Amino acid sequence: MILDGKIPAGPLPEKWDRHRREMKLVNPANKQKFSIIVVGTGLAGASAAASLAELGYRVDAFCYQDSARRAHSIAAQGGINAAKNYPNDGDTVHRLFHDTIKGGDFRSREANVYRLAQISNQIIDQCVAQGVPFAREYSGLLANRSFGGAQVSRTFFARGQTGQQLLLGAYQALSRQVHLGNVKLFQRTEMLELALVDGIARGIVVRDLVTGEIRAHSADAVILATGGYSNLFNLSTNAMGCNVTAAFRAFQKGAYFANPCFTQIHPTCIPATGEWQSKLTLMSESLRNDGRVWVPLKRDDRRSPELIPDNERDYYLERKYPSFGNLAPRDISSRAAKEVCDAGRGVGASGQAVYLDFSASIERFGEGLIRERYGNLFEMYEKITGENAYRAPMRIYPAPHYTMGGLWVDYNLMSNIPGLFVLGEANFSDHGANRLGASALMQGLADGYFIIPYTIADYLAGITPGLVESSHEAFRKAVEDAGERTRKLLSIRGKKTIHDFHRELGEIMWNYCGMARNEKGLKKALELIPDLREEFWRDVSVPGGAEELNQSLEKAGRVADFLEFAETVCHDALHRNESCGGHFREEFQTGEGEACRDDENFSYVAAWEFRGNGAKPELHKEPLLYDNVRQSVRSYK
Amino acid sequence: MNLTLYVWRQKNPGEKGRMNCYDAGNITADMSFLEMLDVVNEELVKKRIEPIAFDHDCREGICGACSQVINGIAHGPEAATTVCQLHMRRFTDGDAIYIEPWRSRAFPVIKDLIVDRSALDRLIQAGGYVSVSTGGAPEANATLLPKEEAEEAMDAAECIGCGACVAACPNSSAMLFVSAKIAHLASLPQGRVESASRVRSMVEAMDRQGFGSCSNHYECQAVCPKGVDVKNIARMNREYMKALFKAMG
Numbered sequence: 001m002i003l004d005g006k007i008p009a010g011p012l013p014e015k016w017d018r019h020r021r022e023m024k025l026v027n028p029a030n031k032q033k034f035s036i037i038v039v040g041t042g043l044a045g046a047s048a049a050a051s052l053a054e055l056g057y058r059v060d061a062f063c064y065q066d067s068a069r070r071a072h073s074i075a076a077q078g079g080i081n082a083a084k085n086y087p088n089d090g091d092t093v094h095r096l097f098h099d100t101i102k103g104g105d106f107r108s109r110e111a112n113v114y115r116l117a118q119i120s121n122q123i124i125d126q127c128v129a130q131g132v133p134f135a136r137e138y139s140g141l142l143a144n145r146s147f148g149g150a151q152v153s154r155t156f157f158a159r160g161q162t163g164q165q166l167l168l169g170a171y172q173a174l175s176r177q178v179h180l181g182n183v184k185l186f187q188r189t190e191m192l193e194l195a196l197v198d199g200i201a202r203g204i205v206v207r208d209l210v211t212g213e214i215r216a217h218s219a220d221a222v223i224l225a226t227g228g229y230s231n232l233f234n235l236s237t238n239a240m241g242c243n244v245t246a247a248f249r250a251f252q253k254g255a256y257f258a259n260p261c262f263t264q265i266h267p268t269c270i271p272a273t274g275e276w277q278s279k280l281t282l283m284s285e286s287l288r289n290d291g292r293v294w295v296p297l298k299r300d301d302r303r304s305p306e307l308i309p310d311n312e313r314d315y316y317l318e319r320k321y322p323s324f325g326n327l328a329p330r331d332i333s334s335r336a337a338k339e340v341c342d343a344g345r346g347v348g349a350s351g352q353a354v355y356l357d358f359s360a361s362i363e364r365f366g367e368g369l370i371r372e373r374y375g376n377l378f379e380m381y382e383k384i385t386g387e388n389a390y391r392a393p394m395r396i397y398p399a400p401h402y403t404m405g406g407l408w409v410d411y412n413l414m415s416n417i418p419g420l421f422v423l424g425e426a427n428f429s430d431h432g433a434n435r436l437g438a439s440a441l442m443q444g445l446a447d448g449y450f451i452i453p454y455t456i457a458d459y460l461a462g463i464t465p466g467l468v469e470s471s472h473e474a475f476r477k478a479v480e481d482a483g484e485r486t487r488k489l490l491s492i493r494g495k496k497t498i499h500d501f502h503r504e505l506g507e508i509m510w511n512y513c514g515m516a517r518n519e520k521g522l523k524k525a526l527e528l529i530p531d532l533r534e535e536f537w538r539d540v541s542v543p544g545g546a547e548e549l550n551q552s553l554e555k556a557g558r559v560a561d562f563l564e565f566a567e568t569v570c571h572d573a574l575h576r577n578e579s580c581g582g583h584f585r586e587e588f589q590t591g592e593g594e595a596c597r598d599d600e601n602f603s604y605v606a607a608w609e610f611r612g613n614g615a616k617p618e619l620h621k622e623p624l625l626y627d628n629v630r631q632s633v634r635s636y637k
Numbered sequence: 638m639n640l641t642l643y644v645w646r647q648k649n650p651g652e653k654g655r656m657n658c659y660d661a662g663n664i665t666a667d668m669s670f671l672e673m674l675d676v677v678n679e680e681l682v683k684k685r686i687e688p689i690a691f692d693h694d695c696r697e698g699i700c701g702a703c704s705q706v707i708n709g710i711a712h713g714p715e716a717a718t719t720v721c722q723l724h725m726r727r728f729t730d731g732d733a734i735y736i737e738p739w740r741s742r743a744f745p746v747i748k749d750l751i752v753d754r755s756a757l758d759r760l761i762q763a764g765g766y767v768s769v770s771t772g773g774a775p776e777a778n779a780t781l782l783p784k785e786e787a788e789e790a791m792d793a794a795e796c797i798g799c800g801a802c803v804a805a806c807p808n809s810s811a812m813l814f815v816s817a818k819i820a821h822l823a824s825l826p827q828g829r830v831e832s833a834s835r836v837r838s839m840v841e842a843m844d845r846q847g848f849g850s851c852s853n854h855y856e857c858q859a860v861c862p863k864g865v866d867v868k869n870i871a872r873m874n875r876e877y878m879k880a881l882f883k884a885m886g
């Protein structure tokens with residue numbers, strides 16, 4: 001089937017305005033007749049829930065943490081992009097649009113990305129009005145910094161805690177609506193099922209994580225803003241609870257999953273040190289401005305770094321990409337690190353790390369300046385590793401970080417299931433095959449504050465409010481299904497722990513569907529995953545009961561979904577016979593190891609339809625048409 | 638290293654809890670404190686004992702979920718560090734470690750080390766925001782803000798809402814938490830407009846939610862993982878007095 005993204009007609013810069021003019025509205029007096037469920041309270045969910053409640057809709061908001069403020073958005077460090085052009089360095093809406101499309105390796109929709117760039121400026125205004133303490137210049141004006149993939153300075157930031165401050169802004173707006181009685185907040189509550197009536201999204205089934213009660217909530221529309229699925233790889237920079245459950249259950253109910261194999265591996269993370277490792281910590285990419293990346297020239301060289309003379313070191317990024325050097329983009333730097341480690345030249349106890357060395361910069365600028373620039377990062381590094389990076393080089397390694405893939409949505413952010421909308425990292429919409437730094441925060445807030453309030457009205461205006469109640473047969477069935485699954489998990493009482501399975505799955509995905517993929521490996525993964533899943537349902541040990549707070553049960557449910565979802569990711573990676581962005585297929589590269597994109601055959605969004613557990617999902621395509629940019633080759637030599 | 642853990646176990650809010658003793662073997666210095674607990678939990682599961690429940694999510698010191706009193710100190714022995722950032726190299730072979738939940742009237746225990754901190758959310762709901770709706774915000778650079786004031790606002794805004802301040806306070810006061818929000822918003826022109834009503838409703842909510850008052854012990858500042866300063870409390874008191882005068886006047 002050819003999918004229709006419902007892109008409005010007209011010239012690119014006018015599409016969104018024209019569409020807003022043409023969309024239907026809900027009469028103010030009628031708004032409170034409509035109820036909306038928002039799952040997720042990260043940037044996308046909290047901004048959507050607050051904005052919709054302000055308009056007068058009745059909103060129920062859900063998150064699995066004990067407080068809405070703890071959504072994973074809180075951890076974003078670097079910043080948020082906007083085309084304000086405050087530094088007068090030539091930025092425009094069109095340039096931000098172009099950088100984002102190119103950064104995504106020409107695998108995203110022009111119209112969506114253009115709208116994102118247009119809205120970016122409003123986001124900054126909105127956040128400042130809420131009291132987000134962005135960094136300032138001495139003049140009292142807002143400050144900007146540069147970020148990867150752009151030649152202008154357009155990133156707004158609040159120290160190293162931009163995500164925290166933006167999320168607190170949205171959380172506070174949400175709290176105001178809770179106070180006013182317009183939002184009902186359900187914290188420590190996990191969505192387990194999507195409920196459809198006659199093919200239309202009418203509500204969800206949740207588990208109260210404190211009491212264990214499984215119950216249904218009905219509404220006139222359902223919004224998923226449940227974040228990304230990097231924890232598919234077990235170890236990632238995401239928070240421990242990040243999951244694919246909500247999106248996957250929607251997928252099982254018929255929502256298409258788009259480009260699942262587009263995953264981003266971030267090059268500068270603190271490497272794993274042991275089997276018990278629970279997560280990986282990101283070290284800001286900005287460090288590569290002053291650090292040089294290297295490994296020993298010889299294999300298995302176990303000398304400590306200061307004993308390895310300069311001529312026995314391989315500064316491989318500088319060697320391979322002389323013009324970008326240590327600042328080569330994320331996907332390319334990550335792959336290069338993997339390559340040298342695979343060749344036995346990695347460092348550290350595990351051999352799965354490379355050096356990021358500041359000694360040259362310290363010599364040149366003095367320790368003081370390096371401390372001023374990166375003091376907090378060096379401190380964080382020391383807390384985790386116990387090592388002083390002013391004395392010895394940092395050890396870093398790539399780690400799964402962000403998922404560009406997500407549920408398929410049209411221009412209105414509605415999935416192919418009527419009434420089901422998807423926002424933020426959970427959808428696939430704007431980043432193509434690779435996301436640029438500081439653009440996820442922008443997208444989450446654009447979706448929540450400025451897009452969904454318009455597009456959901458267009459949908460609601462066409463339906464009758466309150467048609468279905470949670471006592472409806474469809475909900476009873478969904479509640480039963482969720483309860484049955486829980487009972488099943490608890491009844492296995494096997495020998496292996498949940499973590500054992502998550503670790504094994506992570507290894508399969510990392511080895512065969514990670515930074516570099518090939519047909520043989522992907523086919524191997526497609527053999528290994530069903531076996532592991534079968535073993536899981538036979539031999540996993542999930543302690544505790546159903547009617548109580550049970551963290552093991554929560555984790556088991558999430559790992560079970562990853563075990564089913566993993567195959568879809570591999571199918572997608574296997575079918576995409578090209579290399580683009582974060583998806584690097586070893587068969588499709590130039591003689592020098594650069595990615596070979598195939599625009600003729602793969603300029604489309606791959607949207608997968610669920611066909612039953614373990615069965616191969618069915619592929620649908622949405623062609624990507626480029627009328628305003630030329631699909632060029634990304635080169636960083 | 639090998640350690641002996643004494644951990645608070647409590648099945649549910651209704652049941653009485655107690656300290657249980659567990660061995661933690663094969664712990665390495667590179668593990669974080671929570672990874673050490675993961676290892677212990679894996680062993681417990683293998684022995685068919687229910688694992689220890691504790692709140693955590695980001696594991697990098699920013700979400701504010703982790704919340705344990707370690708050897709009598711909220712967030713443990715290292716200054717300006719959340720439990721999740723604490724590493725085992727801080728301990729030595731043979732140590733005994735006591736692990737308890739936040740203790741406060743306002744934070745009932747739900748299970749083991751997990752407490753209910755929703756009272757903190759209710760404090761923010763009472764007024765910890767700028768009453769601006771989406772849309773119609775003025776151009777961001779229309780209002781200038783001296784860098785020092787922006788930095789001051791940011792210092793207060795760094796609070797991660799973990800509740801360690803409440804747990805450490807002999808009176809279970811939430812003054813540091815509330816004052817950080819008051820100071821953050823009062824430092825900004827956008828937040829100043831509602832200062833008086835905000836401080837009044839947040840202070841009232843504090844009493845309603847069962848938090849105690851401040852008698853200047855400053856334990857809160859000592860345990861705060863983000864170094865939020867008690868001078869915010871003084872600022873809040875000033876704002877509160879101003880609000881009262883305004884109301885009288």
Ligand SMILES: Cc1cc2nc3c(=O)[nH]c(=O)nc-3n(C[C@H](O)[C@H](O)[C@H](O)COP(=O)(O)OP(=O)(O)OC[C@H]3O[C@@H](n4cnc5c(N)ncnc54)[C@H](O)[C@@H]3O)c2cc1C
Nearest residue numbers: 040041042043044064073078079191227424425438440441
């Ligand atoms: C370490 C780190 C640093 C980053 N830095 C930057 C940066 O500098 N700039 C940038 O632009 N981007 C950055 N990113 C990416 C960015 O932070 C995320 O993509 C973005 O915040 C995602 O927001 P979201 O609202 O879509 O989802 P999230 O913030 O992940 O929120 C998901 C919400 O869904 C809820 N949820 C999930 N599943 C369920 C369920 N089954 N039931 C109920 N609730 C559920 C959760 O409770 C949560 O409230 C960074 C990411 C990481 C990991």
Ligand code: FES
Nearest residue numbers: 694696701703721
């Ligand atoms: S787990 Fe997030 S602050 Fe500790």
